[in-house]
Amino acid sequence: MQILPASLKQAAQLARLEASQPLAAGWGEDGFKGEIPLPCAVVLTAQEGNEPAGFICARYAVDAAEIVNLAVHPLFTRQGIGKKLLQAVLQRLKALGVTSVTLEVNEANAPAIHLYTRAGFSVLDRRKAFYGQQDALLMGVNL
Numbered sequence: 001m002q003i004l005p006a007s008l009k010q011a012a013q014l015a016r017l018e019a020s021q022p023l024a025a026g027w028g029e030d031g032f033k034g035e036i037p038l039p040c041a042v043v044l045t046a047q048e049g050n051e052p053a054g055f056i057c058a059r060y061a062v063d064a065a066e067i068v069n070l071a072v073h074p075l076f077t078r079q080g081i082g083k084k085l086l087q088a089v090l091q092r093l094k095a096l097g098v099t100s101v102t103l104e105v106n107e108a109n110a111p112a113i114h115l116y117t118r119a120g121f122s123v124l125d126r127r128k129a130f131y132g133q134q135d136a137l138l139m140g141v142n143l
């Protein structure tokens with residue numbers, strides 16, 4: 001498994017992968033086509049042969065960044081891929097001069113919260129009923 005920058009021609013594959021995980025951001029193919037070329041975007045894939053098994057997307061401006069989308073295909077979860085993607089994007093963002101990274105996560109999304117907490121993120125704030133009945137947790141880490 002290799003972590004690589006996404007290319008525009010992977011937009012359809014990434015959209016299919018994203019659709020396999022309802023808690024991902026739901027961008028669809030057009031969303032990935034718009035995101036991948038952005039100068040402020042970092043989009044990484046975990047490649048298993050020709051197929052992406054997971055992806056992570058962040059946007060940054062000067063010294064601050066946000067993780068905006070993340071998914072690992074259900075066939076590949078719990079094998080450390082989410083952790084590798086998160087570590088790789090944080091490393092890349094640090095190299096770009098970013099010193100703080102935030103994200104929003106549904107309070108009911110235990111796997112993602114566990115992953116972020118293990119990577120050093122802590123809860124900074126709570127947005128009430130951001131996801132219907134559930135709150136969003138704003139989490140952050142300093143690099």
Ligand SMILES: CC(C)(COP(=O)(O)OP(=O)(O)OC[C@H]1O[C@@H](n2cnc3c(N)ncnc32)[C@H](O)[C@@H]1OP(=O)(O)O)[C@@H](O)C(=O)NCCC(=O)NCCS
Nearest residue numbers: 021023024070071072077078079080081082083105111112
């Ligand atoms: C969250 C997600 C990316 C995790 O990917 P993954 O490849 O399974 O994660 P890893 O295997 O690297 O696991 C990382 C940690 O989370 C834990 N974890 C993963 N899935 C878990 C689950 N279902 N329940 C409890 N803990 C879980 C692992 O045990 C591991 O913990 P450890 O470091 O203490 O051993 C994946 O479940 C996913 O795509 N979820 C749907 C989309 C989503 O929620 N995106 C984030 C929106 S904010």
